[in-house]
Amino acid sequence: MKNNNKQDLLWIYRKMKTSRYFEERMEKAYMEGKQPVFNIGAGPVPGEMHLSNGQEPAAASMIVHLTNEDTVTATHRPHHQAIAKGVDLKKMTAEIFGKKTGLGKGKGGHMHLFDPNVKFSCGGIVGGGIPHAVGAALANKKKGTDRVAVAFIGEGAVNSGAFHESLNLAALWNLPFIVVVEDNAWGISVAKDKSTCVPTNDVRAAAYGIKGYEVRDNDPLEMYRVSKEAVERARKGEGPSIIEIETYRYLGHFQGDPELYRPKDEVSKLRANDPIERLKKYLLKETLASEDDIKALDQQILKEVDNAYEFAINSEYPEPEAALEDVFV
Amino acid sequence: MEATKEKTRKLTGSKAMAQALEQEMNRDESIFVMGEDVGKYGGIFGSTTGLYDKFGEDRIMDTPISETGFIGAAIGAAAEGLRPVVELMFVDFHGVVMDQIYNHMAKIPYMSGGHVKLPITLLTAVGGGYSDAAQHSQTLYASFGHLPGMKVVAPTFPHDIKGMLISAIRDDNPVVFMFHKTLQGLGWMDQLDASLGPVPEEAYTVPLDKAKVVREGKDVTIVGAQMMTVEALDAAKKLAERGIDAEVIDLRSIKPIDKETILKSVEKTGRLVVVDEDYYSYGITAEVSAIVASEGFDYLKVPIVRLAIPDVPIPYSRIMEKFVIPDAKDIINAVEKMVTA
Numbered sequence: 001m002k003n004n005n006k007q008d009l010l011w012i013y014r015k016m017k018t019s020r021y022f023e024e025r026m027e028k029a030y031m032e033g034k035q036p037v038f039n040i041g042a043g044p045v046p047g048e049m050h051l052s053n054g055q056e057p058a059a060a061s062m063i064v065h066l067t068n069e070d071t072v073t074a075t076h077r078p079h080h081q082a083i084a085k086g087v088d089l090k091k092m093t094a095e096i097f098g099k100k101t102g103l104g105k106g107k108g109g110h111m112h113l114f115d116p117n118v119k120f121s122c123g124g125i126v127g128g129g130i131p132h133a134v135g136a137a138l139a140n141k142k143k144g145t146d147r148v149a150v151a152f153i154g155e156g157a158v159n160s161g162a163f164h165e166s167l168n169l170a171a172l173w174n175l176p177f178i179v180v181v182e183d184n185a186w187g188i189s190v191a192k193d194k195s196t197c198v199p200t201n202d203v204r205a206a207a208y209g210i211k212g213y214e215v216r217d218n219d220p221l222e223m224y225r226v227s228k229e230a231v232e233r234a235r236k237g238e239g240p241s242i243i244e245i246e247t248y249r250y251l252g253h254f255q256g257d258p259e260l261y262r263p264k265d266e267v268s269k270l271r272a273n274d275p276i277e278r279l280k281k282y283l284l285k286e287t288l289a290s291e292d293d294i295k296a297l298d299q300q301i302l303k304e305v306d307n308a309y310e311f312a313i314n315s316e317y318p319e320p321e322a323a324l325e326d327v328f329v
Numbered sequence: 330m331e332a333t334k335e336k337t338r339k340l341t342g343s344k345a346m347a348q349a350l351e352q353e354m355n356r357d358e359s360i361f362v363m364g365e366d367v368g369k370y371g372g373i374f375g376s377t378t379g380l381y382d383k384f385g386e387d388r389i390m391d392t393p394i395s396e397t398g399f400i401g402a403a404i405g406a407a408a409e410g411l412r413p414v415v416e417l418m419f420v421d422f423h424g425v426v427m428d429q430i431y432n433h434m435a436k437i438p439y440m441s442g443g444h445v446k447l448p449i450t451l452l453t454a455v456g457g458g459y460s461d462a463a464q465h466s467q468t469l470y471a472s473f474g475h476l477p478g479m480k481v482v483a484p485t486f487p488h489d490i491k492g493m494l495i496s497a498i499r500d501d502n503p504v505v506f507m508f509h510k511t512l513q514g515l516g517w518m519d520q521l522d523a524s525l526g527p528v529p530e531e532a533y534t535v536p537l538d539k540a541k542v543v544r545e546g547k548d549v550t551i552v553g554a555q556m557m558t559v560e561a562l563d564a565a566k567k568l569a570e571r572g573i574d575a576e577v578i579d580l581r582s583i584k585p586i587d588k589e590t591i592l593k594s595v596e597k598t599g600r601l602v603v604v605d606e607d608y609y610s611y612g613i614t615a616e617v618s619a620i621v622a623s624e625g626f627d628y629l630k631v632p633i634v635r636l637a638i639p640d641v642p643i644p645y646s647r648i649m650e651k652f653v654i655p656d657a658k659d660i661i662n663a664v665e666k667m668v669t670a
């Protein structure tokens with residue numbers, strides 16, 4: 001995996017870094033109006049806020065193998081997947097700020113982002129998106145295309161009925177479907193070993209007679225390699241896969257989570273092994289990019305994200321009565 | 330608040346819930362709790378605060394995100410003689426488990442000719458108003474109230490929260506116990522006076538089928554539940570300044586609904602506003618209106634006013650959410666029009 005993948009690896013770096021910077025700004029924007037006293041409903045970005053800092057490789061290293069025509073369904077923690085899939089960043093940011101220029105005209109919010117132009121959706125019900133990706137894969141197959149559908153979920157969602165019904169369907173119909181399980185070790189306060197009867201979820205592939213892959217240590221390169229294989233197999237009609245990646249949740253389940261259930265030093269250990277820094281080192285070591293290249297790229301990313309925030313902040317709020325529109329199309 | 334001579338303390342809604350659970354669990358070994366994040370976290374909305382440390386993981390059981398599994402398991406355990414308390418974190422998630430709730434929990438006692446008892450308490454958090462959008466902000470009072478076989482309660486004040494939770498646990502039937510997030514008195518949500526109130530120390534019960542007149546008045550009856558009761562009381566206070574004397578009824582019980590208290594009040598006032606943080610069609614406003622139209626039609630001086638969410642999903646953006654959820658201002662406008670009509 002060397003020079004021929006240079007473009008891919010730089011793309012992955014770019015997407016991971018965009019997501020990281022986007023979310024670092026979001027962390028601050030979210031806290032506006034919520035200090036000194038935290039109130040979930042206050043400030044320019046109210047409601048629940050689930051950030052994905054640390055989980056970027058799960059999204060970017062898979063989605064690099066997809067096109068706009070491939071489908072992604074995501075979760076309540078959707079920013080890294082949305083950014084990798086190429087969701088319009090300005091409209092996405094505006095949606096999170098509740099503006100009428102947002103993807104859903106301010107009706108959806110951060111857990112409910114829909115961008116049909118790049119075939120991206122997400123939702124707030126754990127496990128809810130898995131069957132939608134199965135359906136997209138079914139449609140792809142019926143239409144005779146080589147497009148694939150990828151469902152991103154957390155390790156907690158594997159224990160939902162929707163997961164097992166969906167995986168059986170995908171396997172039974174031999175669909176171009178992949179589920180990426182982002183194992184960040186926690187489902188809110190419940191540790192994986194308190195919710196899951198097997199140590200890793202790739203082994204569940206055996207139950208459906210499909211392929212299972214395990215990626216350790218939040219490794220963007222290994223995720224890249226494994227995803228490539230799974231996507232190629234799906235495109236060739238060789239059936240679905242489960243990929244579980246061990247990934248890192250740097251922040252609370254949602255912003256404002258007191259995290260009393262979590263060992264104090266867990267996050268600092270995780271942060272010391274940051275996947276973006278690791279990929280950057282790799283790019284430099286393999287001379288796929290120079291320090292200057294990375295700096296220039298980082299500058300572009302900052303600008304892109306800043307522009308999106310500026311767009312969102314300067315956009316208008318919807319009219320109150322707009323609440324009554326769009327129930328039926 | 331119902332007067333009590335015993336020792337009382339001021340508690341929040343969530344502390345009242347935790348206290349009810351603790352006292353009942355001490356009294357009856359067959360009670361245990363299952364749900365997502367009910368253990369160390371103490372429930373996302375604080376309903377099991379402190380109980381994990383007191384009772385341990387055998388009686389305060391964190392579950393995987395497997396609602397069909399663990400709520401279905403509550404049915405099996407209840408049929409074996411245990412008294413499970415299960416928490417569905419947000420009522421919105423009923424969608425993934427409604428088969429177990431409605432086709433099984435609610436029907437087995439009846440289909441068995443009363444031979445199978447299912448003493449299950451299903452706790453669930455309801456309500457919006459903090460921009461949690463369409464999948465995390467509903468109340469769904471009517472969705473549950475519509476279906477036979479479950480008692481459905483939605484208390485407002487800490488005193489009733491504790492007393493009705495104890496009644497629910499002791500009841501031999503499935504009881505859906507809806508608690509409103511904003512009335513839990515959580516530090517990270519809007520702070521409301523109504524979420525803190527006097528609660529007797531020892532265990533006591535409040536009936537599961539009685540509404541309560543929480544403010545007496547003679548000009549108009551306002552019926553609500555939970556946050557709509559709070560808004561109605563606020564409206565009544567402001568209406569009083571304008572010389573309008575409103576009576577406010579806190580429903581407390583969605584099913585069975587207390588017709589008598591409603592009819593008695595409308596007989597006195599001749600005017601009715603029903604206000605609901607649920608959808609307009611087929612909801613509480615329709616039910617209460619139908620009761621009065623069919624059994625108290627002659628009491629009415631003016632047509633009934635129904636205030637509810639106008640049959641749209643709850644939008645995210647604050648300005649739109651505020652527009653669809655009724656509040657004191659909407660109530661005041663409605664009442665002023667009625668009284669001058």
Ligand SMILES: Cc1ncc(C[n+]2csc(CCOP(=O)(O)OP(=O)(O)O)c2C)c(N)n1
Pocket residue numbers: 076077124125126127153154155156157158184186187188253365394396418422425
């Ligand atoms: C059906 C359903 N049950 C419960 C929840 C509440 N909830 C939201 S996120 C979450 C934990 C999800 O854990 P995981 O799938 O591992 O994703 P993560 O949050 O770690 O990204 C829970 C229990 C929900 N949204 N939907």
Ligand SMILES: [Mg+2]
Pocket residue numbers: 154155156182183184185186187188
């Ligand atoms: Mg997780």
